[in-house]
Amino acid sequence: MKRITSIDLFAGVGGMRLGLKNAVHKLGLKHECLFYSEINNWCREVYQNNFPKTKLKADIKSIKPYKIRSVVPEHDILLAGFPCQPFSQAAVSLRNYLNRKHGFEDKQEGSLFFNILDIIVAKKPKAFLLENVQNLSTYDNGNVMNVILESLRKKYYVPDPKILNAQYFGLAQRRRRVYIVGFLEKNDCEFMYPEPDNSKVKVGDFLEKEVDAFYTISDRLWNGHKKRRLRNQKADKGFGFKLTRPKDECTNTITSRYYKDGGECLIYQGKNMNPRKLTPRECFNLQGFPKSFKILESKIQSYKQAGNAVPVNVVEKICFNIIHYLLDNKKNRISNLRAG
Secondary structure, three states: OEEEEEEEEOOOOOHHHHHHHHHHHHOOOEEEEEEEOOOOHHHHHHHHHHOOOOOEOOOHHHOOHHHHHHHOOOOOEEEEOOOOOOOOHHHHHHHHHOOOOOHHHOOOOOOOHHHHHHHHHHHOOOEEEEEEEHHHHOHHHHHHHHHHHHHHOOOOEOOOOEEEEHHHOOOOEOOEEEEEEEEOOOOOOOOOOOOOOOOOOOHHHHOOOOOOHHHEOOHHHHHHHHHHHHHHHHOOOOOOOOEEOOOOOOEOOOOOOHHHHOOOOEEOOOOOOOOEEOOHHHHHHHOOOOOOOOOOOOHHHHHHHHHHOOOHHHHHHHHHHHHHHHHHOHHHOHHHOOEO
16 A cells, blocks of 8 residues: 655644545545644644654744755645634734734744745645635735745646635535645646535534533623624624524634634524533534544633634545545656655
8 A cells, every 4th residue: 555645734733634634545545644833732732632643843933944854754745724813804904903913024923834835845745735714815915825826836836726615515614715735746637626515414413412501601691792793783893693503504614712702603592592602522523523533621722723723624625636636647646656
């Protein structure tokens, strides 16, 4: 059996790795992740609990360009869900209000794409998959995306990025993200992103059968949600919370701030009953993580991690097409992939 190797940058809790692993196994191949980077201690704990013994470099910025060749292992596919906060619509609005930098001008997080680029240039993986928020496509009138694509296209075949919605890939969550794929060598044909499979699922399919009363929100919080909705309606600023029924097709996007008040998705529990928040496990379910995936006891950290994670189903479909594209290349057939 042959194997496909990868590295997992800005790994979070490993959603992109899971998607690639699922795709590789469905093709009858073996997957090995050789290296991952993640700066958050809580995320690293979850990652190690689920993927023990993977080599770690916590801060990717600490690897100087001249050390990349010796520190980062050779690999077939590079995965990177680089930080989205400098580009997300909500975060940009908040940073403008606070007079804080965003985009590439944020030297802490906004410029991390260039660390990825340094690794791609130095290690020349056969393919890469990058993920970020939808707003990256239009941020700064598209100038940031143009810089990203121009930089990557100097050495790689990079088809136009694609915005895909998890709702159309078997997950009951409306979650749009932009994906960027690249190949060291181009085939005779164009790479095609996966088409929506339009699986018929509903929110109830991802809910736990028994949920503790702890998750039912208090009268005070419920009244606060309703009052805020009225204020927002009068100010024409949106409608506040989203009440979701188990039979609904999807929830709103679950974000890393979900733990604060659950406003993105409150589960309807019946007339004259307060709704409840999703449990952390349900949030991971809505991202496509298997029930066997080990999460933290800390509810706040688990909500944050699920809200920052990538939808595993979408990544799996993209990776399936990436591997097919690699194997269809006469110059890069499976016999050229590193033997297991």
